[in-house]
Amino acid sequence: MSRDLVTVDLPASVTAADGAGGLPVLRVSTPVATGEVYLHGAHVTAYTPAGQGPVIWMSRASEFAPERPIRGGVPICFPWFGPGREPGMSPAHGFARLADWTLVGAEDADGVVTLTFRLTEADVAGLPGSGVWRFPFELTYAVTFGPELTLSLTARNTGTEDCSFEEALHSYLHVRDVTAVSIEGLDGAAYLDKAAGGEHAVQSGPVTFTGETDRVYRSTGPATAVDPGSGRAVVVAKEASANTVVWNPWSAKAAAMPDYDDAEWPTMVCVETANALEDAVALPAGQSHTMTARISVTAG
Numbered sequence: 001m002s003r004d005l006v007t008v009d010l011p012a013s014v015t016a017a018d019g020a021g022g023l024p025v026l027r028v029s030t031p032v033a034t035g036e037v038y039l040h041g042a043h044v045t046a047y048t049p050a051g052q053g054p055v056i057w058m059s060r061a062s063e064f065a066p067e068r069p070i071r072g073g074v075p076i077c078f079p080w081f082g083p084g085r086e087p088g089m090s091p092a093h094g095f096a097r098l099a100d101w102t103l104v105g106a107e108d109a110d111g112v113v114t115l116t117f118r119l120t121e122a123d124v125a126g127l128p129g130s131g132v133w134r135f136p137f138e139l140t141y142a143v144t145f146g147p148e149l150t151l152s153l154t155a156r157n158t159g160t161e162d163c164s165f166e167e168a169l170h171s172y173l174h175v176r177d178v179t180a181v182s183i184e185g186l187d188g189a190a191y192l193d194k195a196a197g198g199e200h201a202v203q204s205g206p207v208t209f210t211g212e213t214d215r216v217y218r219s220t221g222p223a224t225a226v227d228p229g230s231g232r233a234v235v236v237a238k239e240a241s242a243n244t245v246v247w248n249p250w251s252a253k254a255a256a257m258p259d260y261d262d263a264e265w266p267t268m269v270c271v272e273t274a275n276a277l278e279d280a281v282a283l284p285a286g287q288s289h290t291m292t293a294r295i296s297v298t299a300g
């Protein structure tokens with residue numbers, strides 16, 4: 001365990017350990033919920049509220065290696081989403097998910113545990129993509145494992161120039177069978193259909209899955225993944241987020257991804273909380289912006 005990445009005392013409900021690939025991980029276990037976060041990417045890889053099955057999906061083929069993203073869980077996309085808005089914005093989804101974050105807060109309030117992580121431009125120096133981004137920043141990420149999973153990402157512009165960034169909390173959700181899943185809450189929302197080559201369209205009714213699905217919706221409200229196979233629904237509610245991204249790679253793209261098992265695609269769907277493309281966040285010098293996702297389970 002890399003001790004310098006943990007700067008606070010841990011409550012008894014939080015354990016620091018060497019996780020997969022030897023990467024440092026924090027494990028949370030209380031009567032309210034269990035969960036797990038890797039310092040690599042401040043990446044939530046598990047969340048299970050008491051009395052429920054796992055909510056957050058992980059690929060069994062994920063890599064766990066420095067400078068490689070974890071597949072599944074909740075990757076943090078920053079300061080760009082996907083390929084970004086300008087040439088050269090590589091690797092995909094930015095560098096925050098490749099960096100080692102520092103734990104700066106750990107609290108247990110009656111079994112509801114909040115872990116707080118920090119990342120600045122100094123922490124990403126030398127990482128792939130860091131040279132593309134010339135704006136200094138401070139990210140603070142608060143993860144609360146309670147009856148719901150609350151993820152709150154604050155970006156502060158610590159420089160002297162205004163900047164504009166994209167971001168996403170790219171949550172992978174467990175489902176029994178994506179072909180039976182419907183996503184409610186996006187009816188009437190305009191979207192960019194990336195799987196259809198960048199067409200623009202408007203959602204009619206719930207989102208259902210019949211092939212590769214990769215859509216950036218303009219929507220500020222909650223989206224609910226109704227999963228009849230498991231008899232439950234997962235609600236992704238949010239604040240200060242203009243976009244909801246819905247993604248399932250389906251079979252061909254799954255087979256092309258080395259860190260994703262070919263047979264896994266029916267068991268997951270991503271419902272992501274984002275600000276991307278024309279909804280990128282404009283952040284004046286010295287200002288901050290907080291985007292929050294609240295993930296909870298209800299009867300389906």
Ligand SMILES: O=P(O)(O)OC[C@H]1O[C@@H](O)[C@H](O)[C@@H](O)[C@@H]1O
Pocket residue numbers: 069082092093170194214215245247272
């Ligand atoms: O393979 P990555 O970089 O983790 O991205 C996974 C997917 O993430 C989604 O958010 C994007 O909309 C997709 O286009 C992308 O394929």
